[in-house]
Amino acid sequence: MVTLVALVTVLYANRRNLIERYLEHEVHEDQISAGQQQCEELQKEIDSTRRRVENLDSDPLEIEAAIRRSKDLVRKGEKIYRIETGPGGAPQGTHQ
Numbered sequence: 001m002v003t004l005v006a007l008v009t010v011l012y013a014n015r016r017n018l019i020e021r022y023l024e025h026e027v028h029e030d031q032i033s034a035g036q037q038q039c040e041e042l043q044k045e046i047d048s049t050r051r052r053v054e055n056l057d058s059d060p061l062e063i064e065a066a067i068r069r070s071k072d073l074v075r076k077g078e079k080i081y082r083i084e085t086g087p088g089g090a091p092q093g094t095h096q
Helices: 002-015 018-056 060-071
Strands: none
Touching: 002 018, 018 060
C-alpha cells in the first residue's frame, strides 16, 4: 500500500512538472526579493535627495555648494584638479 502511494505521488509530481515549477518559483522569488531591495535603496536615495533640496532653502553652505557645483565656481586661492578618464574609465595620459 505504501509503495502504491509513493508510486502515485512520484507519477503525479512527474506528470505535473512539480519540481521544475518549484525551481521556477524559487527563481522568481529571488528576482522579487532583489527588486524589493532595489526599490528600498532607491527610496533611501529619494529621501536623501529630498532632504538636500529642502535644506537648499535654509542652509547657506548647501546653497553655496550647489551653486559652485552647477556653475563650476571656485574661491580665490583654491586649486581644482580634474581627472579626465579615457575609454574604459582609465585616466588619460598614464602609461601601463
